[in-house]
Every structure is written in structure tokens, then in C-alpha cells.
Amino acid sequence: MRLPVWAWLALSSLAAAPANAATRPHYGGSLTVELSTAWTTLDPTEWNSALSIPITETLVRLNARGGIEPALCVAWQHDADLKRWRFSLRPKVTFHDGEPLNGASAAPSLLAALKKKYADVSIQTGGQAIVIQSSEAMPDLLSDLAAPRSTIVRQSSANPLIGTGPFRVTAWEPGRRLVVAAFDDYWGSRPYLDSIAIDFGAGRARADIFDIPVGPARRILPEGIGTWSSAPRTLVAITVAITAANAQPMLLQALALGIDRAPIVNVLAQRKGEAAFSLLPQWLTGYAFLFQSAPDVPRAKQLVSQLRLAPISLSYPANDAFLRSVAERIALNARDAGITIQPSQNALNNPGGNLRLIEWQISSEDPATELERIATALGVSRLDASKPEALYQAERSLLDRVIPLVYLRETYGIAPRVHIESSKSDAFALHLEDVWLQQEKPQP
């Protein structure tokens, strides 16, 4: 059974609120986090996790309904051609180092981000006003400015990341530890937590929040530990290697029919995901159910009988136990359909076989933006995704070269003292600025 977005929100809220709902949030305390994966950079564009620690902000942002709302700006205007946009910056906003936010301090970050898409874009500033101008129309400018790559930061040799968000970096050891503290001069509401300490590569379930990696390894959680799962945000799929771009479409069709996704989701992913038949999940597009299909091994065999197939290699990222188990299961399913698949690890001297098993992180809550990212990664030229129908057609055309397998959620263990302000949480990310800690009762 597939659940809509609102249901995920409800379930997540229930799972993340083990404590008494009537307990009132309060400020203070230090949150400890342990993650099995190591962060080696604080670059917001590389920060692709459901765990959201707002250190930086953008001019605008997406709200829970997918709409654009002001963030560091308070208003914007554009001309009829969408070539000239004027933004009014929020007043009395300061960076973590005390510098005020104005047009001059915001322009370098914006220009660097926009130049990647609009070659001749220029920015003019004046006080709290920013004018973004280009010779070509910029209809998607707001979406671009809401993307993580458009965060406004200040360059400093003393601090690796200086933004305007509710948390500021106080310690950073790449790959080992990150400590952030509440930014008292934040223009919005102060976060509940005084600080957050994140240790990487641990995952020993001793922290307030720890990640539970997806995979076949069975993990028994300590008593009282709750879980929080994101909406599906990682797509596991089979892609055709560039060197085998002329692979027979019928082969992919047969393979797709031969794969039974349910055991992959239920057993290998231990239900931390859902079967995928489309590139974008249901919560993002609303039409993903249209792609659903059941395994049909006899039909797959029939297709295979029309082909002359040599053994096919299916590569997966090295040291990824989950993808390795998925690859072996696919090989087993393929064998039932009459296709010989040999799973193999990616190696430096062998970057991949005929087919590749990949994980795709969904980083945008805008389906058109996300589909365009996928298309770019697949080497497809720009898509027309201006309307939902066009988006659907564009996605269907991409399915000729991709076999979606499963969407994975990010799951975190939550200690009993951790509370999430449910009214402000969504299913895509766990916003740590909305987390508060229950005060320990004094010992009698």
C-alpha cells in the first residue's frame, strides 16, 4: 500500500514523538548526534542528508506545499520578460561573524551560483536591494535561488562556513566532528537547542540521534529508542553504462519485468523504503503510481528468447553491502528470466560494467528541478517540464535507460529525551532547529 505525503507526515510525527505530546517545548541543552557516514565538507551543495542543520540560508525557500516563500529577502519584483529581477533583503540580518547582510555581502555567493546556469547574469546592489539581470529570460530564478547551491555565505579563512542561519559552526574536524551552537543574533526564532555535536563514523546508538543505515543487517534498537524516517529520498536504480548506450531496449524491458522489487524492499532494505517504478517518488510528483507494474517472468522469458544475449555485468559501488545484496538478488531474478548477470564491484581500473547499480539522492523538492538533474546525469539534453503532463512524458522517456528499483528513506534512531516540534517538521528533512530536549528531572 502506498501512502500520500500527508500520511507520511502524520506517521513521522507519531514516530518522532514518543514523549507526551502535551509536554511544552523549552530552550537549552546540547544534542548529540552520531552518523555512520562521514561528512568531509560543509559545502551546502554537497550536504545531502535528511538531517537539516540550518547554518546557511537562501534568499527564498520552498515551503511544505512546494511553494516559494521569502527567506533572506522580504520581497521581489521582475519585469515582463523575466530578465530583470529585484530583491529587497531582509533588514537587520547579520552573518555569524557579525557582519550585516546587505547587497554587497550577498552578491558574491549569488553571482557564483547563478553563473553556472546563466552565463551573462549580472548583479547590481544598492543598500538592501539586489538586482539580478540577464539577457535571457529567467523564469526559474526563484527555484534556482531556493536551491542549496544559492545559499548566501561569507568567505573567511577563520571559519569554514559563515552564514546567517540559526546555527553557527563552532568546531569542525572534517570526517570526524562538527559542533554548532545557537546563533543568538538570528533574525528569526532562536533554536531550542544551545548546541549540537555531531560525531561521524560512529553510529553506535549512544547519541540522542543516530542514523540507521539501510541494509540487510538486522539491528535491534535499545529499549525506548524511537525512529524517524524521511520521505523516500534515495532512488536505487539500474542504469545503462555509457559504453553500452546502444544496449537493446528489449533487454532492459525484459530485465525490468523479471525483477521482483518486493523482496528487495522488505528483506534487503528491511522495509526502509518502497518499490520504485518511476524516477521521482510519489510524494514529489503525485503521478508515480501510473508507472507501477507487477513482475512478469514468463513475459520476460519471451522477450529474452528473441535476443541473443551474452553474460551482462552489473557493477555496484565498492564496499556498499546493501547495493551488493541488491545486485545479487537482481542476478538471481535475471537468471529466472533467462538473463545471465554477473555482479561486480566498481574498481578504479573498472569503473563499471554493462549495467550499473546506482543510488540517486533526491536533493530538491521541486520535481522539475530534480528530473532535470537526473536527465543531466543521464546525458539527456534539457527537458520540457513546464507542465505536469510534460514532466510525466519527460520522465517516461527517461525510463528507457533506467530501471528504478526502490526508494529508500533515511531512518534515524531518536532518544526518548528528544522531541521534535511536529507542527514545523516535514517528511523530507529532520530540521534540528525544531528539536528540543526534555529536561531531566532532578534526582530526589
Place this chain on the structure above:
Amino acid sequence: MSFRTKVFLSIAATAVLSVWIVAAVVSTLVTQSFERRDAQRTAALVNQFQREFDRRGIEVARRIEAVADSDAVQRLALNLAGPADTSPYFTEAQTLAQEQSLDFLELVGPDATIISSAEWPARFGYKEDWLTATPDWKSQAVFLKKEDLADGQALGLITVRTVKAGDGMLYIAGGRRLDQEFLDSLPGAEGMRVRLYRQPGEVTRVNSDATITTLPLRGRDNQLLAILLIENSRADLVALKKYIQGTAAIVGAAGVLLGLLLSFWTASRVTRPLRGLASSVREVAVGKWDTRAAVSSSDEIGQLARDFNGMTEQLVEQRDRMIQAERVAAWRELARRLAHELKNPLFPLQITIENLQRARDASPEQFDEVFRESTSTLLAELGHLKTIIGRFSDFAKMPAPQLEPVNINQLAREVIQLFEPQLHAPGRPAVETKLLLAEDLGDLAADPEQLRRALRNLVLNALDAMPDGGQLTVRTSRSDSKVAVEVSDTGEGLTPEECNRLFTPYYTTKLHGTGLGLAIVQSVVSDHKGTITVRSEPGRGATFRIELKA
């Protein structure tokens, strides 16, 4: 092939053959010994394999029992009693297999669905129907089974235990791999190798210097699963055989060398007197009848030399006797011829003289006339006697030839010209002469007078052979280094017997011949180192051919 070579080959062949026979016998005995040893070692290894197989079977059974009694399996069985989600147990078999050091372990639900597989984790959810086909696994011993793996198949020592799960059974099937590592753990003797043959192409290299013993390995249903190959290296045997062959080769070579020396020595000892004997024979053949062979030993060769010397002594004696006899015979023949030749003219002399005496006594008036006639007859007969004596005198006085360049064609023309008056004498039947002279003869070294005389005798004989006329042909020719002159007639010819005796002195077929003509011709030809032959058939004339060195 020389005698020395024969001796050498005989000795060398004997040495090599002897060595080869000895080497072959030794090699055969060694091979049999090695084969007996290999058979014993193989039997010991097969026994050891069976013991190890049984021991590991007991160990596998114990480990599977431990798995069946584990908390994880008991908990799983408890969960399976009702509607259960078995997905959390997906990795359980791997954990348990690791704990019990098992290569294969599968946890299979009551419906024969794999819950967890250690050897092929991705196979969860698939069926293992063979497990539910056997009602009581407790009484089943450990057995061999081919296990499907992601990368092929493996042979396993498998056992199955069951745990009650509600109304059904949880099956625990597992064991250990029967692979090369297992086989390597068997205590084999040096030079032995044990391998498994499970499918075509698996054993890619078999040592050609090894003997292979096979032992079929069968599964529960007696199906052939694999073959145990016990390879006994024959490297030691091969090395020993090579050593024997090498030694035999060296000994053989030494034998050949020894044969060479022995043959040289033997040949020296044996062939030296034989060579001396052969040399003596050659000297005897060229007329040195007084040659003697050296007698250097008392063996057969020495006896042969003695017999040779005796033979030459007898030959010399017989030759002397023959010469003496021939002399006597020649003198007798000469006396007979002389008596015959002289008797003929003496008888008319006697008659004439007696006529003279009677005429003087009976008719003195006619005496003068008779005297005149008688003296005439006497002179004629005396002349005849003188001629006879002259011929004998000429034959006796044949001088040594005085060689000078002679043109044989010119000589032939002169002789024919000499006989021209006689050929065309009135009343004589016509004899036609024919000269067939080769123009390229050139000159040869000869005594022209003697050669002319020989030709004259041959022409004279030819004319005598044609009293009724005929054709006289003189032909000259040259071949290689010889010049030939032939004188042919068309007379009555000669019998083969006459041809054989023709050149014997004083032999003649004519009524008034002395028998010296052809003897003189042969004497002249012989003095010029030439040859004379005759070919003739009765009624078809005769041809005399003289060949002289050019």
C-alpha cells in the same frame, strides 16, 4: 664393406644390444616396484579419505545440532508458529554459519521457502522442495550434495535438522564444503595429489608423468556428484628411468668406443696377415709365382698362408713341368714339321737320283737328256728346300720392332698394290679388292717392315682362302686410343676349333703351308703390344682384326 667395419659393427651392436637388454629388464622391474608402491599408497589414502569423511560428517552433524539449538533458531521457530515476518532473519544464517564455521547453512520455513541462506544470501524466498520430501531427517546420515551458489556450484557435506515451528517444521540444512582445501588436509604421501572432478573442464591439467586413480563420490540418491582423482606422481620413477637410460646410453657409448678399439685391434691382428695374403695373391696373379705369404700364427689364417705357399710352390713346379713338356712338344712338333717338310722334297730328289743312275746304266744314249731333266728337278727341289729353311730361319730371327711413325692406311695401300699382279694374273679367278680406310687415323708408333710383313701374310692367307675368287676387304678404323686394321675374305671360313688353334706355330689348314704365317703375324702384333683376333663361320669367310695402340 670392409672386414674391419664388419668387425666394428658386430662388436658395437653386441655391446649396445647387451646394454639395452639389461636396461630394459632393470627398467621393467623398477616400474613394477613403483606401481606396487603407488597402489599401496592410494589404498591408504582412500581409507584415510573415508575416515576423514566420516569424522567431518560427525562434526557437521554436531554443528548443525548446535545451530538448531541456538536461541536465534528457537526464536525464529517460535515466530513461525504464527503469521510471521521473516525478513528480519534474512542475515541470520550468515551469522550462525560464521559462529559454527559452516560453509553452507540455510534456514528454510515449513513451506520450503528459504528464509535465510549463508551461501547465497540473495536466494531468500526461493524454494527448497527437496527438504520437505523427506519426512524424517533425524535418521538421515550426512550426505554429499551439490549446492547452488551465485558463482556456480560447490560440493558439500550436508546434513539437515528440523525444529518444530507451530504445526510445521523449520529446516536447518547446512554443512561444510568438500573442496580442495578439504582434500589438502588429508595426509598424503609425497608425490601424491588429490583433486576433485565435478564437471567437464574443471581439471584442466593432469600431470602426464602421473598415474590417476578415481573414486566416484555419490549423493543421497546414488547420483554421481564428483570423482575423486588421486594422482600419484611418477616423477621418481621417471627420474630413475631417465637415470637408467642415461647410464645405459653412457655404457652403450662406452661399448661402442670399446668396440671401435677392439675392432681396430682385432682387425690389426686378423686382417694384417689377410692383407699380406691378398697382396701375395695379387703378385701371383701378375706372374710372380715365387711369391710367399708370411706365416705369423698357427690359427686358421696361418694355415691359410701355409696352404697358399704350398699352392704357389705346386704351381711353380707344375709351370716348370709344363714348360718342359711344352718344350718337348714344341721340339717334337718342330721335328715332325721339319721331317714332313723335308721329306717331301727329299723323295723327288731320291727318285731323280735313282732315275739318273738307271738311265746311265740302261739307256746311256738318253742319259744326257735325263740328266738335264733330272738336274733341273733337283735344283727345283733344292730351291724348295731352301725356301723352307728360309722360312724357318725368318721365324727364328724375328727381331725386336724398330718403332717409327707409320701411316697404317698407306701401309695397307702398299700391300694391296704389291699383290695387284697376282690378283690379276691370267687364268686366276678374279678377286675383287676393297679398301675401306678411315681418314682420321693419324700415325702410330710401329715397325713398318714388320707390320707390312704381317699384313702381307694376312692378305696372302685371304687369297689362299679364295681359290675360286671372291672379295678381299681391308678396313681401318680408330676408336678411343686404338687403331684397328681388318682383313676379310669371302672364302670357306673356319670352324671354331680351327679359330682356336689358328695362331699355334706350325698349324695350317693349307696343303702346302708351313704353319708359320699366322704365328709370325701374332708375334709381330704381340711385339707391338697389340692384339689379333679372328671371327669366322664356315662358308662365310673370315676376318682377322689387329688392334694397336695409337
